[in-house]
Amino acid sequence: xxxxxxxxAGACHCGIRKNQTKNDVALIYSSVPCQVGAVYTKNVVxxxxxxxxxxxxxNHEAQAVIVNSGNANACALHGxxxxxxxxxAAAKFLDIAPDQVLVASTxxxxxxxxxxxxxxxxxxxxxxxxxxxxxNAIMTxxxxxxxxxxxxxxDGKSVRILGICKGSGMIHPNMGTMLAFILxxxxxxxxxxxxALLDNTNQTFNRVSVDGDxxxxxxxxxxxxxxxxxxxxxxxxxxxxxxxxxxxxxMESLAVQIAKDGEGASRLITCRVKEAKEEDxxxxxxxxxxxxxxxxxxxxxxxxxxxxxLCAMGYSGAEFDPALVDVAFAxxxxxxxxxxxxxxxxxxxxxxxxxxxxxxxxxxxxxxEGNAECTCWGCDLTxxxxxxxxxxxx
Amino acid sequence: xxxxxxxxAGACHCGIRKNQTKNDVALIYSSVPCQVGAVYTKNVVxxxxxxxxxxxxxNHEAQAVIVNSGNANACALHGxxxxxxxxxAAAKFLDIAPDQVLVASTxxxxxxxxxxxxxxxxxxxxxxxxxxxxxNAIMTxxxxxxxxxxxxxxDGKSVRILGICKGSGMIHPNMGTMLAFILxxxxxxxxxxxxALLDNTNQTFNRVSVDGDxxxxxxxxxxxxxxxxxxxxxxxxxxxxxxxxxxxxxMESLAVQIAKDGEGASRLITCRVKEAKEEDxxxxxxxxxxxxxxxxxxxxxxxxxxxxxLCAMGYSGAEFDPALVDVAFAxxxxxxxxxxxxxxxxxxxxxxxxxxxxxxxxxxxxxxEGNAECTCWGCDLTxxxxxxxxxxxx
Numbered sequence: 009x010x011x012x013x014x015x016x017a018g019a020c021h022c023g024i025r026k027n028q029t030k031n032d033v034a035l036i037y038s039s040v041p042c043q044v045g046a047v048y049t050k051n052v053v054x055x056x057x058x059x060x061x062x063x064x065x066x067n068h069e070a071q072a073v074i075v076n077s078g079n080a081n082a083c084a085l086h087g088x089x090x091x092x093x094x095x096x097a098a099a100k101f102l103d104i105a106p107d108q109v110l111v112a113s114t115x116x117x118x119x120x121x122x123x124x125x126x127x128x129x130x131x132x133x134x135x136x137x138x139x140x141x142x143x144n145a146i147m148t149x150x151x152x153x154x155x156x157x158x159x160x161x162x163d164g165k166s167v168r169i170l171g172i173c174k175g176s177g178m179i180h181p182n183m184g185t186m187l188a189f190i191l192x193x194x195x196x197x198x199x200x201x202x203x204a205l206l207d208n209t210n211q212t213f214n215r216v217s218v219d220g221d222x223x224x225x226x227x228x229x230x231x232x233x234x235x236x237x238x239x240x241x242x243x244x245x246x247x248x249x250x251x252x253x254x255x256x257x258x259m260e261s262l263a264v265q266i267a268k269d270g271e272g273a274s275r276l277i278t279c280r281v282k283e284a285k286e287e288d289x290x291x292x293x294x295x296x297x298x299x300x301x302x303x304x305x306x307x308x309x310x311x312x313x314x315x316x317x318l319c320a321m322g323y324s325g326a327e328f329d330p331a332l333v334d335v336a337f338a339x340x341x342x343x344x345x346x347x348x349x350x351x352x353x354x355x356x357x358x359x360x361x362x363x364x365x366x367x368x369x370x371x372x373x374x375x376x377e378g379n380a381e382c383t384c385w386g387c388d389l390t391x392x393x394x395x396x397x398x399x400x401x402x
Numbered sequence: 403x404x405x406x407x408x409x410x411a412g413a414c415h416c417g418i419r420k421n422q423t424k425n426d427v428a429l430i431y432s433s434v435p436c437q438v439g440a441v442y443t444k445n446v447v448x449x450x451x452x453x454x455x456x457x458x459x460x461n462h463e464a465q466a467v468i469v470n471s472g473n474a475n476a477c478a479l480h481g482x483x484x485x486x487x488x489x490x491a492a493a494k495f496l497d498i499a500p501d502q503v504l505v506a507s508t509x510x511x512x513x514x515x516x517x518x519x520x521x522x523x524x525x526x527x528x529x530x531x532x533x534x535x536x537x538n539a540i541m542t543x544x545x546x547x548x549x550x551x552x553x554x555x556x557d558g559k560s561v562r563i564l565g566i567c568k569g570s571g572m573i574h575p576n577m578g579t580m581l582a583f584i585l586x587x588x589x590x591x592x593x594x595x596x597x598a599l600l601d602n603t604n605q606t607f608n609r610v611s612v613d614g615d616x617x618x619x620x621x622x623x624x625x626x627x628x629x630x631x632x633x634x635x636x637x638x639x640x641x642x643x644x645x646x647x648x649x650x651x652x653m654e655s656l657a658v659q660i661a662k663d664g665e666g667a668s669r670l671i672t673c674r675v676k677e678a679k680e681e682d683x684x685x686x687x688x689x690x691x692x693x694x695x696x697x698x699x700x701x702x703x704x705x706x707x708x709x710x711x712l713c714a715m716g717y718s719g720a721e722f723d724p725a726l727v728d729v730a731f732a733x734x735x736x737x738x739x740x741x742x743x744x745x746x747x748x749x750x751x752x753x754x755x756x757x758x759x760x761x762x763x764x765x766x767x768x769x770x771e772g773n774a775e776c777t778c779w780g781c782d783l784t785x786x787x788x789x790x791x792x793x794x795x796x
Contacts, residue, residue: 050717051713051716051717052715052716052717052721052722052724053712053713053715053716053724053744054716080709082709082713083709083712083724083741083744083745083746084745084746085745085746087745116707116709117707117709117710117712117713118708118709118712118740118741118745118746119709119746120746177696178696178710178713180717182717219695219696220614220693220694220695221694221695221696221710221713221714221717222713222716222717223713224709224712224713224716299614300614300615301613301614301615301695301787301791302571302572302613302615302791305787305788305790305791305792306791306792308788308792309791309792309793311792311793313510313511314512315474315476315477315510315511315512315513315618316511316572316615318447318477318511318512318618319445319447319476319511319572319615319616319617319618320615321446321447322445322446322447322448322616322618323444323445323446323574323576323615323616327446328446330446330447330477346512347477347512350447350477351477351478351479351481351512352477352478352479352512352513352514389788389791390788391785391788391789393695393699393788394699394702394783394784394785394787394788395785396699397695397696397699397700397703397783398699398700398702398703398705399703399705
């Protein structure tokens with residue numbers, strides 16, 4: 009997929025991973041400086057690349073991002089020193105100032121980043137105008153690249169937005185998600201870019217859970233280089249709304265791709281809570297359902313064990329009246345109502361099993377309390393999740 | 403194990419479970435009325451037996467508990483009606499008033515309790531002075547009975563405390579745990595009995611997590627019939643302190659037994675947070691570690707992936723300084739320090755793997771911030787957890 013105007017991307021193998029064939033460093037570059045919006049993990053334990061970016065982005069501007077997989081560069085002895093060396097290596101390769109380069113890392117926590125191999129091998133990287141190679145190089149336990157794009161016409165100019173991200177474990181984002189990089193040629197003021205990113209983050213990435221673990225490295229960056237030629241967006245006008253909607257399309261698609269490719273996952277779970285009093289209430293309830301180990305295991309087993317759905321809602325912390333709740337399971341195969349007004353209703357186990365055997369399953373909850381609603385995304389809990397995470401380091 | 407003076411227990415098979423050989427109803431009876439302390443789940447969705455007990459215990463007194471496994475009688479169409487019928491069946495069998503009988507249920511949520519089979523088969527139950535049969539009958543996915551006892555001498559009289567409980571999934575107690583029944587012949591005022599129970603619950607059952615799911619049926623009852631002949635405890639004197647400590651011994655033992663027998667678990671995980679500023683802070687941090695799916699999966703894989711420990715602490719919500727944290731893993735096989743002042747230190751992978759291959763593993767965390775500490779208990783996350791919960795209803 010082609011990058012927006014003025015953006016270039018590429019990847020190479022530096023030797024951080026044990027796997028000697030897969031690329032482990034990606035580089036994204038804009039021919040001109042970009043306004044940059046950024047959101048980071050709320051985890052108290054923060055990786056050094058994240059702390060370095062906060063410093064670098066004091067003027068909200070950058071021209072490149074270097075990303076390595078295979079090592080999170082978090083809680084490591086020389087973490088900040090190595091993050092700075094990674095930044096400098098990219099700056100040298102691109103012939104730009106180090107403070108124009110952002111750094112991101114993903115992989116195991118607490119192990120020293122072998123930054124020398126990046127310094128030595130980065131020169132083998134070739135920049136081009138497609139994104140797939142970079143999207144592949146940032147993967148860890150992900151099984152597929154995660155890419156999304158949208159185009160919007162602003163004042164007669166076609167503006168493109170292209171994003172890549174990685175999951176797929178330690179995913180319960182709280183501000184950003186594991187790692188996401190969104191490129192756009194839109195001309196937009198930094199404050200509005202940051203607002204569009206933050207609002208959308210809360211409605212997309214922050215509504216995904218794979219395993220309830222919020223990473224130390226969560227980060228979502230959006231880089232806008234202005235080369236589309238649209239009049240710079242400087243207030244919350246129609247252009248801003250259109251841009252924000254298009255950005256949301258990209259971010260929601262990436263969020264769903266993360267949930268669907270959750271570690272070991274065999275199916276995507278979408279939980280919609282409708283007719284809530286408030287969106288916050290609906291979000292807390294939907295997130296509790298997609299985060300519940302027991303709901304996730306039931307989905308893995310194609311088991312219409314809706315009692316676990318009510319149970320998860322009940323301990324979520326949100327107030328609601330259990331006696332009003334309806335629950336249904338739906339998929340491409342059909343829809344079956346399993347609970348009405350808080351009590352079990354007779355249903356066809358055969359139909360339920362067929363519905364829950366599909367790859368994408370919806371849990372539909374109606375609170376009958378108001379007009380607000382919210383959708384959250386998760387995945388099932390499988391043997392493979394346990395397997396992948398039982399020997400992640402080894 | 404013998405019951406305290408005046409208590410009798412027994413069990414029978416009524417036909418609630420598909421398994422036609424295992425007992426599914428237990429009955430506990432005191433020859434005289436008891437003061438009863440009770441704590442219940444904070445889940446907003448509450449099972450009907452729990453609601454019935456709240457009503458029954460308005461005068462804090464009861465003489466018996468009937469418990470069925472195989473069906474939670476929660477979110478079921480005629481839940482309250484069936485709980486009352488179960489209560490009446492026990493009262494009729496024991497020839498006491500229905501308001502002297504408490505009811506507890508555990509098993510699948512949302513399915514109608516086949517109360518007729520209890521009404522028809524309860525007469526086959528035989529009461530005796532041992533507890534094992536009752537402890538066995540309340541098990542669901544538990545693999546072993548959970549029993550603990552303590553004796554304390556108060557004013558020259560020997561007072562006994564005997565408790566049974568069940569786990570082993572949907573365990574993240576918040577007030578009581580799945581089901582626990584504690585019998586004592588101590589003479590004690592109701593208010594003090596309730597205080598002893600509540601304080602101890604917060605320090606024992608509420609520090610256990612198997613899967614982060616707080617049940618709709620959590621309940622812990624303590625029944626004191628006064629037959630030990632000690633002067634009735636009516637104030638917080640030395641006798642009260644001794645009784646409360648003995649009760650804690652029983653409750654902590656039961657809590658640890660639940661964690662160790664968590665669904666599919668292959669090992670007990672004990673997380674101790676030391677040198678914290680406050681006990682609450684230490685508890686939040688320790689609970690986050692034993693609740694983290696990624697820490698649990700690492701323990702399953704004997705993988706000293708301590709970065710996940712710091713990560714879980716970081717998103718727990720508790721404040722602390724990551725730069726001061728030490729982490730070590732310990733077991734019967736030895737102890738290995740893996741993190742000092744928030745950074746990884748070199749350690750022997752062979753020793754770490756040996757330590758983590760034991761059945762009981764300690765995660766030792768030192769915050770270097772103060773003098774408070776807290777211990778929480780959990781278990782590893784295994785293939786069997788997924789298997790058990792993938793087809794729990796079927």
